[in-house]
Amino acid sequence: MDPVREDKSPAVETRTVIGPGYDYASVTDKIAAIVLTRGTPKWWWTGFALTFVLVMMLFYAMSYLFVRGVGIWGIRIPVAWGFAIINFVWWIGIGHAGTLISAILLLLRQDWRTSINRFAEAMTLFAVACAGIFPLIHVGRPWLAYYLIPYPNVMKVWPQFRSPLVWDVFAVSTYATVSLLFWFVGLIPDLATLRDRARNRAAQVIYGVLAMGWRGSAVHWHRHELASLLLAGLATPLVLSVHTVVSFDFAVSVVPGWHSTVFPPYFVAGAIYAGFAMVLTLSIPIRKLYGLEDFITMRHIDNMAKVMLATGLIVGYGYMMETFMAWYAGSRYERYMMLDRMTGGYAFIYYALILCNIIAPQFLWSKRVRSKVGAVFAVAMFVNVGMWLERFIIVVQSLHRDFLPSSWGMYYPTRWDWATYVGTIGLFLALIFLFIRFLPMISIFEMRTLVSPSAASPRVRLKEMRT
Amino acid sequence: MPARRHPLYGLMAEFDRPEDLLAAAKRAYQEGYRRLDAFTPLPVEGLAEAVGFHKSRLPLIVLIGGLVGCVGGFSLQYYGMAVNYPLNIAGRPLNSWPAFIPITFEMTILFSALSCVFGLLALNGLPTPYHPVFNAPRFELASRDRFFLVIKARDRKFHPEKTKQFLAELHPKDIADVEA
Numbered sequence: 001m002d003p004v005r006e007d008k009s010p011a012v013e014t015r016t017v018i019g020p021g022y023d024y025a026s027v028t029d030k031i032a033a034i035v036l037t038r039g040t041p042k043w044w045w046t047g048f049a050l051t052f053v054l055v056m057m058l059f060y061a062m063s064y065l066f067v068r069g070v071g072i073w074g075i076r077i078p079v080a081w082g083f084a085i086i087n088f089v090w091w092i093g094i095g096h097a098g099t100l101i102s103a104i105l106l107l108l109r110q111d112w113r114t115s116i117n118r119f120a121e122a123m124t125l126f127a128v129a130c131a132g133i134f135p136l137i138h139v140g141r142p143w144l145a146y147y148l149i150p151y152p153n154v155m156k157v158w159p160q161f162r163s164p165l166v167w168d169v170f171a172v173s174t175y176a177t178v179s180l181l182f183w184f185v186g187l188i189p190d191l192a193t194l195r196d197r198a199r200n201r202a203a204q205v206i207y208g209v210l211a212m213g214w215r216g217s218a219v220h221w222h223r224h225e226l227a228s229l230l231l232a233g234l235a236t237p238l239v240l241s242v243h244t245v246v247s248f249d250f251a252v253s254v255v256p257g258w259h260s261t262v263f264p265p266y267f268v269a270g271a272i273y274a275g276f277a278m279v280l281t282l283s284i285p286i287r288k289l290y291g292l293e294d295f296i297t298m299r300h301i302d303n304m305a306k307v308m309l310a311t312g313l314i315v316g317y318g319y320m321m322e323t324f325m326a327w328y329a330g331s332r333y334e335r336y337m338m339l340d341r342m343t344g345g346y347a348f349i350y351y352a353l354i355l356c357n358i359i360a361p362q363f364l365w366s367k368r369v370r371s372k373v374g375a376v377f378a379v380a381m382f383v384n385v386g387m388w389l390e391r392f393i394i395v396v397q398s399l400h401r402d403f404l405p406s407s408w409g410m411y412y413p414t415r416w417d418w419a420t421y422v423g424t425i426g427l428f429l430a431l432i433f434l435f436i437r438f439l440p441m442i443s444i445f446e447m448r449t450l451v452s453p454s455a456a457s458p459r460v461r462l463k464e465m466r467t
Numbered sequence: 468m469p470a471r472r473h474p475l476y477g478l479m480a481e482f483d484r485p486e487d488l489l490a491a492a493k494r495a496y497q498e499g500y501r502r503l504d505a506f507t508p509l510p511v512e513g514l515a516e517a518v519g520f521h522k523s524r525l526p527l528i529v530l531i532g533g534l535v536g537c538v539g540g541f542s543l544q545y546y547g548m549a550v551n552y553p554l555n556i557a558g559r560p561l562n563s564w565p566a567f568i569p570i571t572f573e574m575t576i577l578f579s580a581l582s583c584v585f586g587l588l589a590l591n592g593l594p595t596p597y598h599p600v601f602n603a604p605r606f607e608l609a610s611r612d613r614f615f616l617v618i619k620a621r622d623r624k625f626h627p628e629k630t631k632q633f634l635a636e637l638h639p640k641d642i643a644d645v646e647a
Binding site: 167 | 492507508509511520544547567576577583584593596597598608609
């Protein structure tokens, strides 16, 4: 049931976080219908089938890896990190936008986050799932990866708690757990809505079990809001810490190009940058395909583009300071590393990265560009590619020329590297397809708080919580 | 009134707008009813207070969880690195506490978040496999666009007829008996 749309002028469209004419019932029905009654569209089957093929390719590449070992990849000394770590850092970074939207923007009371928050959180979970695969399969003997967890063992050895690689295990597993919990807590009231709306017995039972008997009691809501705020407060420092710890994997070592104090803030900004690019990449097609232009309005696209521009500038500042410090610090190895970055074997990747990460987002200064969905999508794609190239430069270019010329060497990815990488993109998209089909991709109860049925009624809103 | 097969859980009044429900809940509380509950499709500011709820223990639970994670996380590392398997590397201190901070921090967050979510579920009594309010005929709208006030039969002031009369004075859309 679509509401009347006559009064939708472009001026209104760019400001509002929800289209006109909605009330509690129509917001609920429109989002619930995507899952319950609208059926499975053809494009869903096509998309899911394609991405499922990629998932199978990932399984194939991983099975072959388990049989033959990491030698099937292009990693050789001196470049022992290769695609696995590039992809790990890239995926983890993409996840960060979801937490930023769900936690930090909640604390800052940005009501425009409401309609993209559930979706971005799901993206976080799936990106972290993809990220987690890489270090596990990169350790060489993945069946012994549990050695990273401190547990009482007959060998009486411990993980080296002073190593950033072990910090990473804790940071990423905590991040995955907290993101899942936060996402699920937000889902409970919406699962109850689906339970009450579902007409098919299986759906009623499944959503009913997942909703755990949620009934919208005032006291329950009170605690639910309190828990959401507390989780947001916990997730905010957590998300900043995760990419900081990831950057420690590099910065704590002495490799020229890695040993740098600018890494933590610049990694966090890069993560948010990449994450917003991915949110835009996914939400632009989905809002079109499901006709959700009233919920994910031009204001959302505009705001996300602005966040992308701002974080992109921070990343640009990071590049600038890296270059400046390489010259100013007076270390010949640092200086050579930077010279090689600009003129060496991987220079073309460096310039592609400058084009994608620094030049492309500058178009977002223009309001006209930001108001064209296609243009914003194109910039977001540039940023997706650019942030991957950045990690390639950091991981590969820094390692391939370190202190001793006798240990220099080039790194070339093999088809197995590509198969694994593209396979995780398939896994990510396949999970997104399943998510939009089976769960409400927009938080229904939070959308209800945005609609006021009569002009006289005050907006019901998350306000100061008195506890 | 038709004969009921089950005892009465309470009386349920249905409202269209959150403001009406909030006003009704406040009236009922003033009237002396204490066993109240309200059901809404979205959080309504002040409603929990109106039905007589004041202080949540959730923040305390989260604080305790966070402290347990913090102390536990640090102790784990201290025990492993300084007590159980000390490695003397050029005489560097075994209790190298700055290097233990990241994991201590992550464990603090992890335990706080886990206690927050499980505390929320426990305090709300979820999962609840059966609850009488779902017996009310129109209650499924509580997750869509309707606002419900329930006065429970356990309330000392509850009287099947008088309470129903009182609810009717609040001009609800509908009043229903809720069977236990």
